[in-house]
Amino acid sequence: MKTDKLTIGGHEFDSRFILGSGKYSVKLIEAAVKQAGAQIITLALRRANSAGEGNILDYIPEGVTLLPNTSGARNAEEAIRIARLARELGCGDFVKIEVIRDSKYLLPDNYETIRATEVLAKEGFIVMPYMYPDLNAARDLRDAGAAAVMPLASPIGSNKGLSTRDFIRILVDEIDLPIIVDAGIGRPSQACEAMEMGVDAIMANTAIATAGDIPAMAEAFKKAIEAGRAAYLSGPGRVIEQGGAASSPLTGFLQEEEEA
Amino acid sequence: MTQAQVQKQARSSHMEYLPDMEVLKDSDIARQVLSQMKAYDYQVYSAADVKQALSADSRGLEDFKALLSPAAAPFLEEMARKAQEETRKHFGNSVYLFTPLYISNYCENYCVYCGFNCRNKIRRAKLDLDQIEQEMKAIAATGLEEILILTGESRRMSDVSYIGEACRLAARYFKMVGLEVYPMNTEDYAYLHQCGADYVTVFQETYNPDKYEMLHLAGHKRIFPYRMDAQERALRGGMRGVAFAALLGLDDFRKDAFATGLHAYLLQRKYPQAEISFSCPRLRPITGEQETSGETPAVQNRMNPVSERELLQIMCAYRLFLPFAGMTISTRERAGFRDHVIGLAATKISAGVSTGIGSHSETIEEQGDDQFEIADGRNLQEICQAIRGRGLQPVMNDYVFL
Numbered sequence: 001m002k003t004d005k006l007t008i009g010g011h012e013f014d015s016r017f018i019l020g021s022g023k024y025s026v027k028l029i030e031a032a033v034k035q036a037g038a039q040i041i042t043l044a045l046r047r048a049n050s051a052g053e054g055n056i057l058d059y060i061p062e063g064v065t066l067l068p069n070t071s072g073a074r075n076a077e078e079a080i081r082i083a084r085l086a087r088e089l090g091c092g093d094f095v096k097i098e099v100i101r102d103s104k105y106l107l108p109d110n111y112e113t114i115r116a117t118e119v120l121a122k123e124g125f126i127v128m129p130y131m132y133p134d135l136n137a138a139r140d141l142r143d144a145g146a147a148a149v150m151p152l153a154s155p156i157g158s159n160k161g162l163s164t165r166d167f168i169r170i171l172v173d174e175i176d177l178p179i180i181v182d183a184g185i186g187r188p189s190q191a192c193e194a195m196e197m198g199v200d201a202i203m204a205n206t207a208i209a210t211a212g213d214i215p216a217m218a219e220a221f222k223k224a225i226e227a228g229r230a231a232y233l234s235g236p237g238r239v240i241e242q243g244g245a246a247s248s249p250l251t252g253f254l255q256e257e258e259e260a
Numbered sequence: 261m262t263q264a265q266v267q268k269q270a271r272s273s274h275m276e277y278l279p280d281m282e283v284l285k286d287s288d289i290a291r292q293v294l295s296q297m298k299a300y301d302y303q304v305y306s307a308a309d310v311k312q313a314l315s316a317d318s319r320g321l322e323d324f325k326a327l328l329s330p331a332a333a334p335f336l337e338e339m340a341r342k343a344q345e346e347t348r349k350h351f352g353n354s355v356y357l358f359t360p361l362y363i364s365n366y367c368e369n370y371c372v373y374c375g376f377n378c379r380n381k382i383r384r385a386k387l388d389l390d391q392i393e394q395e396m397k398a399i400a401a402t403g404l405e406e407i408l409i410l411t412g413e414s415r416r417m418s419d420v421s422y423i424g425e426a427c428r429l430a431a432r433y434f435k436m437v438g439l440e441v442y443p444m445n446t447e448d449y450a451y452l453h454q455c456g457a458d459y460v461t462v463f464q465e466t467y468n469p470d471k472y473e474m475l476h477l478a479g480h481k482r483i484f485p486y487r488m489d490a491q492e493r494a495l496r497g498g499m500r501g502v503a504f505a506a507l508l509g510l511d512d513f514r515k516d517a518f519a520t521g522l523h524a525y526l527l528q529r530k531y532p533q534a535e536i537s538f539s540c541p542r543l544r545p546i547t548g549e550q551e552t553s554g555e556t557p558a559v560q561n562r563m564n565p566v567s568e569r570e571l572l573q574i575m576c577a578y579r580l581f582l583p584f585a586g587m588t589i590s591t592r593e594r595a596g597f598r599d600h601v602i603g604l605a606a607t608k609i610s611a612g613v614s615t616g617i618g619s620h621s622e623t624i625e626e627q628g629d630d631q632f633e634i635a636d637g638r639n640l641q642e643i644c645q646a647i648r649g650r651g652l653q654p655v656m657n658d659y660v661f662l
Contacts, residue, residue: 025353025653046660074533078662085660101533104584159349210348 121145159186195228449497
C-alpha cells in the first residue's frame with residue numbers, strides 16, 4: 001500500500017481526496033487539509049482574484065497543490081482565458097476545466113471542454129476536465145491531452161451519489177487515465193463505493209461544507225476513500241445474485257463426450 | 261363611464277411602444293407570463309398540494325403556485341427549513357455583499373408610489389465623472405468588490421454614454437458591476453456590457469398591466485411591455501445575468517410573485533446560460549410606530565401591504581422553485597429580518613447603503629435626496645460580523661468578467 005500513489009501529470013500524491021471549491025470557507029479548507037489529508041484543493045479563480053478577506057488563496061496552506069478551475073466559463077474561449085489568467089497569478093500549471101452554460105443544472109459542456117483541453121494541453125497545462133461521463137467524450141479528452149478525467153456522479157451540489165455509476169464504470173474500464181469522480185458525492189459511503197469500483201480519487205465539497213460537524217465529516221470521507229481504495233486493490237469478491245450461482249447450473253445437462 | 265375610466269382614456273396607452281423602443285417580435289415570454297398569471301387562482305390550492313410541493317424532489321410550476329398560496333401559510337416553518345437546505349446545497353455558507361451607488365436621481369416618470377417621481381419636489385442631482393470616481397473610491401476603500409449603479413429613470417439626464425462612463429470607472433474599482441437603470445435597447449445593453457457591466461436588474465413593479473397603468477401615469481416607464489422585455493434584451497446584449505422583482509404589495513402580491521418567478525423561469529429556459537436572481541421589495545403595512553418606506557400613507561393605503569410572514573413565504577417559494585437563483589434582501593427590511601433570511605433564502609445582502617446622491621464620499625456634499633428611507637444602515641464591518649455570527653461566510657466577489 002505504501003507505493004500506492006495517485007499520479008497526475010507526473011505529480012504524485014498520497015491522498016485520493018480532492019477538495020472542491022463551490023462552497024468555500026476557511027473552516028472547510030482547514031478541515032480538508034487536517035482531517036481529510038487533502039493534498040489538492042481546487043479554487044475558483046473568480047473567488048481567488050479577490051482582495052483582502054475574500055482572497056481564498058491566503059487560507060490555503062503551503063505544500064498543498066492548487067487546482068484552479070475555470071468556473072464562470074460558458075465556452076472554450078472563456079475557459080482558456082481563465083486558465084491563462086490563473087497561471088499568470090501564480091497558481092501553477094494544473095487546471096480543472098469547467099465549461100458550463102446552464103445555470104440551473106450546472107452540467108458541463110463536453111464539447112466545449114474538449115476544445116479547451118486541446119488548446120491548454122498544448123500550452124503545457126496539466127488539464128483535468130470536469131465532464132459528463134460519456135465514453136466518446138472521455139476518449140476525445142484523452143486524445144486532446146487531458147491528464148485525468150473528472151466525470152460527475154450526479155448533478156453538482158445534489159449529494160445524490162453515484163447516479164452515473166454504470167457510465168463511470170465504463171470509463172474506469174476503458175480510459176487509461178486517472179478517473180476522478182467529481183460532483184454529487186453526498187456521503188462517505190458513496191465515496192467508498194466509487195473507490196471500490198476502481199475510481200482513482202474523489203472530489204467533494206458540498207457534502208463536507210454542509211455537514212453539521214465539518215471536521216468530523218472530513219475525517220469520515222478520508223476513511224471511506226481509504227477503505228474503498230483498499231477494497232479495490234484487494235479485489236472484491238464476486239457478487240452472487242439471486243440464491244447463489246451453484247444451484248442447478250443451466251449447463252448441467254451436458255454430457256462429456258468421450259474421446260474415441 | 262366612471263371618472264377613473266374617463267381619466268384613463270385621457271392618458272396615453274401604456275401598451276404601445278414609443279418610436280425609439282425596440283420590439284422583440286420573436287419573443288412571447290411576456291405573453292406567456294401574463295396569460296399564466298391571469299389563470300393563476302391561488303385559492304384552489306389545499307394543504308395536500310402544499311405538502312406534495314414540499315416533499316417533491318424537483319419542483320415545477322404547480323408546486324410554485326401551491327407554495328405561494330394562502331394554503332401554504334401554516335407550513336411556513338417547514339418551507340423555511342426546506343429553503344435553507346436548498347440554499348445550503350446551492351450556495352454553501354456564502355453570503356455575497358454589494359452596495360448600491362446612486363449617481364443621479366433625475367426622473368421623468370410619474371410613478372405615484374416613488375420618492376423619486378418627477379412630480380415630487382425633491383433635490384435633484386447628478387454626479388459628474390469625478391464625483392462618481394470619488395464615491396467609488398470611498399466605497400472600494402471599505403473592502404466591497406461589487407457595486408450596483410443606479411440612476412433615476414431619465415434617459416435625457418443620464419444617457420447611455422454617461423452610464424457607460426460610470427461603468428468604465430466602476431470596472432477599475434470593482435470586480436463586479438451591476439446596473440439598475442431605465443430599460444433600454446439591446447444595443448445599449450451591449451454597449452454597457454462592453455463598458456464593464458454584466459448584470460441588469462429591472463423591477464417590473466407589478467405584472468398586472470391594468471394596475472401598472474394606474475401607477476405609472478407618465479414617462480417612458482409607462483410603457484409596460486417595453487419594461488417587461490428588458491431582461492431579455494439585456495441577455496441578448498451579452499449580460500451574464502438579470503434580476504427580477506415586483507414591488508410586492510402594489511397589486512395582488514401572490515400573483516405578482518408568481519409572475520416574477522415565472523418570468524425568471526421562462527427566460528432561464530430560453531437562455532440556459534443566464535444567471536438569474538430575485539429582489540424582494542415590498543410595501544409594508546402601516547402600524548402606529550412603523551416607519552414608512554418612502555411611500556406616502558395615502559398611496560400605501562390603496563395597496564395591498566405585505567407582512568414579514570408573507571414576504572418570507574414568497575422568498576421561500578422562490579427558493580424552492582428555483583433553488584439555483586440568487587436572491588437579494590433589501591435594505592428596506594430591518595436588520596433582524598435581514599440577518600435571519602441570509603443563508604435561509606437570500607444569498608446577497610447590501611452593506612453601507614445610502615440611497616442619496618453623493619453620500620459615500622466625505623468630499624462631496626450630499627446633493628440629492630434619498631429615494632427611500634433605509635431600515636438597515638449598518639456598514640460593511642457590521643454586516644460581515646452579523647454574517648459570521650450566523651456561521652456564514654461573507655464573500656466580496658465570486659466573479660470574473662469575461
